[in-house]
Amino acid sequence: MQFVEPFLLWGALAVSIPVAIHFWHQKQGKPLPWAATQWLIEKQQQQSRGFRLDNVPLLIIRCLLLILLAFLLAQPILNWFQQPPAIQKVHLVQPSQAVADNYKFELTDARKKGEKVIWADERLSELDDKPINGQPSTRFSALKLQTAINRLDTKNTELHLYLINSQKLADVPVISVPAKFSLHTAVDSAAQPRPYLVVKNEQKMFINRTGKLVSLPTLDPTLKFQSVPVHSGPIAVLLSYQKAQEQQTVKAALAALSDVYGFDFSIDDKPASNRSYDWILTDKLPSKPSPQTFYTLSGMAQLDGQANVMFTNESLTPQTSDRAATGQLPEWLGLQLLHHYELGLTNASLSNRDLQSLFVPTNKPTTEQQAGIQHGLLLLFVCLLAVERWIALTKNA
Structure with a gap:
């Protein structure tokens, strides 16, 4: 027998709980008015020697319920009568x-x-x-x-x-x-060879030996670079958000990137029919993503797709994004762009x-492998629970 979640079998140790409750419950004496108690002293002393369990069938059923619940949570799989499949x-x-x-x-x-x-x-x-x-x-x-x-x-x-x-x-x-x-x-x-960008004033943007992003008039002669830049000139950017606040926040972050690192952005607030974009930041899923364009989609969960599409499940506003509220949005957007152009990749x-x-x-089993044993154990659990409730109510235990 195999288990999908075998660590949940530790829950079977909970069988000690009903045993402890039974021992504790039988020690709770109830004072009752009684005449001629002296005639029962000897009989009471004889019965109080050692430990004695009351309602043993009820105790056994409660222990079985806890063990069965642990088995159900561990999701057992029976493959005793199955031939080993060909690998x-x-x-x-x-x-x-x-x-x-x-x-x-x-x-x-x-x-x-x-x-x-x-x-x-x-x-x-x-x-x-x-x-x-x-x-x-x-x-x-x-x-x-x-x-x-x-x-x-x-x-x-x-x-x-x-x-x-x-x-x-x-x-x-x-x-x-x-x-x-x-x-x-x-x-x-x-x-x-390392990739690099050509940005404002023919500056060369690349990652130096210390791992910092720099913009210099010439490339570092001690490093090996690609023969042509991965991108030259202004980076055509389209901002297309439904919320005006998110549009303004992202636009301000791109302006900060341009001022600090020297990125050369050409930003449009509305798509131009005769223009292709290098980077599109939006909160709407494109119907036909272009393989030459890098997409940053906000406000939606990660979906399986192309490598040039990046998702974030939060809207990029100070009220909904910690990055925007703490001022980390420009750095985060810059890292995404560098990753797209593979500037930050090394041979490490x-x-x-x-x-x-x-x-x-x-090794998640199929539904068919679990259905039979799970249904049988669940039916047994319900039956035992019904019997336990009937005995407990009948004997007031």
């Missing part, structure tokens, strides 16, 4: 040339065995008849990885993940994986401890 191995590979080259032997061997080898992209394209090398590297994120895992049929699956160990994986709190999974990570030792890798805490195995 299928699936190899999910980060769409990166470095990963494909590093694990070329393992992936080739998996394909020869007839196991699935799949790129962790939007299409989950397989590598059955394709050479492993030659797959172009794409922008990869932890959110894309989680989306790819969720789209897989992970039931009776042993998942093998092949990834680059980098700080990108820590963009989400946890990554849910099947109970049977293996993680294979490679470190990209090659010094990747996660430790083994961080990786273990990041990937959380889940």
Whole structure:
């Protein structure tokens, strides 16, 4: 027998409660007027030796109720008469040339065995008849990885993940994986060129060696940068909020970013039909998000979607947002923009401890696996509760 929440079985220790109540209850004497008490002294002394439990059937039923309740909360699964299912191995590979080259032997061997080898992209394209090398590297994120895992049929699956160990994986709190999974990570030792922006007055904006965002006339010659900037010139921004106060708050935050760090924003309060935007901040979900545009959506919960769409469940006003009330909104918006342009990413890798805490195995059973035993235990619990109430009311216990 297996349990979905086995730690709740500790609740079965509550069986000591009715036993303690029974011992305490029988010690509560009730004075009654009685004649010729002296003739009963000897009989009373004989009966008071040691401990004696009254209403033993009622005590047993109450103990069983608590044990049964602990079993119900722990959600048992009976698989005694089921044949062990066949486990299928699936190899999910980060769409990166470095990963494909590093694990070329393992992936080739998996394909020869007839196991699935799949790129962790939007299409989950397989590598059955394709050479492993030659797959172009794409922008990869932890959110894309989680989306790819969720789209897989992970039931009776042993998942093998092949990834680059980098700080990108820590963009989400946890990554849910099947109970049977293996993680294979490679470190990209090659010094990747750093991205940078060209902002006001041809200033170069980048992250220096100390991790600070700076704007200088020239790039640091001791660092390796990309041949072209990820963005040059004013950043076209569209503010489209239903609340005027939220519109003003976000506009003031962007003005603070421009004054302190030198961002070059070109802000529109209404969309122009002949203009494409680099950054759209709004409280309305776009019907067709553009892959070239970064979206910041406020006032709604996180939804599965593209990596260029960022959600916050609060409205960006001083009354509804701690960031806006404490003056942290400009910094937060700036971090989101830097993350979009990948200026703050480094080649640092996660430790083994961080990786273990990041990937959380889940083994939630299906409804069919739990329904039978849960319904039977619930029926037994209701029956025992009815019997307990009947005995308690009958004997006034």
